[in-house]
Amino acid sequence: MVFNSFLETVVKIKHLELFGEISHAKMSPPYRLELAKKIKIKSKSAKKAGVLALFYPNPEGETYLVLILRKTYKGVHSAQVGFPGGKYEDEDKDLMQTAIRETEEEVGVPETLIKVIKTMSPLYIPPSNFMVHPYIAISKTTPNFIKQDEEVEAIIEVKLLDFLNDDNTITTRVPTSFNVEVDVPAFILNGHIVWGATAMMLGEIKDLLKQVL
Numbered sequence: 001m002v003f004n005s006f007l008e009t010v011v012k013i014k015h016l017e018l019f020g021e022i023s024h025a026k027m028s029p030p031y032r033l034e035l036a037k038k039i040k041i042k043s044k045s046a047k048k049a050g051v052l053a054l055f056y057p058n059p060e061g062e063t064y065l066v067l068i069l070r071k072t073y074k075g076v077h078s079a080q081v082g083f084p085g086g087k088y089e090d091e092d093k094d095l096m097q098t099a100i101r102e103t104e105e106e107v108g109v110p111e112t113l114i115k116v117i118k119t120m121s122p123l124y125i126p127p128s129n130f131m132v133h134p135y136i137a138i139s140k141t142t143p144n145f146i147k148q149d150e151e152v153e154a155i156i157e158v159k160l161l162d163f164l165n166d167d168n169t170i171t172t173r174v175p176t177s178f179n180v181e182v183d184v185p186a187f188i189l190n191g192h193i194v195w196g197a198t199a200m201m202l203g204e205i206k207d208l209l210k211q212v213l
Contacts, residue, residue, distance in 0.1 A: 001160050001213070003057035007138065010055070012212040013118050020121040023204035029184040029196060032126075046124055046131040050092075050099030051085025053120075053205050054109065055160065056139040063160040066107060066145070069153040069192065081156060081194045083134065083201070095133040103137075107155055108146030113139045121204055125197045134201045136208075158189045164206060164213070 058064050072079045086102035088095055096119070100111050118136040125132055145155045162168055172186045172193055186195035187202060194202065 001063045003061050003063045006055065006063040006160065006213070007140070009212050010136075010138070010209070011117065013136070013208050016208060016211055018121045019204050019207050023207045024121070024123060024200040027185045027187075027195075027199040027203035030182060046129050048088040048095060048098075049086055049130045049132045050088065050095040050097075050102065051083035051132055051134050051201070052099040052103045052114070052116075053083055053134060053136045053201075054103060054114065054139060054143075055137070057142055058157065059142055065158045065160060065163055066109075066143070067156040067158060067189070067192075067194070067198075068106060068147070069156060071151055071153045079153070080196070080198070081189075081192045082198045085132070085134075087130075096135055099133070099135050100137075106148045106152050107143070108148075109139060109143045113141060113143065115139075118208070120201065120208075123197055123201055132197065132201070134205075136205060156190050156192060162189060163187070163202070164210065 054066050056064055056066070066084065067081050068084050069081055070079060084103040084106040085099045086106070088098045092098045092101060096116055100114050100116070103109055103114065104111055114137050116135045116137045120134040120136060122131050122133045147155050168188050170186055170188050171183050172195065173181050173183050174195055175181050184195045186193050186199055
């Protein structure tokens, strides 16, 4: 989709109600639904994080979304695809500011180029005990991405039409933090399998965008 057309229509999502758990459940690993009550209790004491779903024009004027491949490390989100973003810091005005600050740090997009247009439903991530607050944002200019080498293995630029294409929603088998393999719903984007919390948040974004695009 041409970015100018995307800009004209995406503003309509400001007034739409969020789908929340209805969307999240579509892309949820099966064990999460089984632990729903425990998750609600544990989430009350969770750490907080903000992440950004940033849409922008590529050099040809087509609409894209940026994701990141995290570094391999000793942690629950090692080598996984996610949004740019991170942990709330005391100097942050709010979680939206956290998401913007972390996006600039991780992929090099200046805060001055980022405009948040929608606050999405927060999502609790049990393995890391984080309540993640996602935001949809736009950059009207093509970013000059610069990855943060300490945390980011690769920057993944996803074409909007590929993200919205239902053929790119799959079921795949993955290892979990419970040391078992399970079949989970996932997106396959640019050859990367995206599942878990990121897929759940993407699912709500996709459902919302399909209301207006």
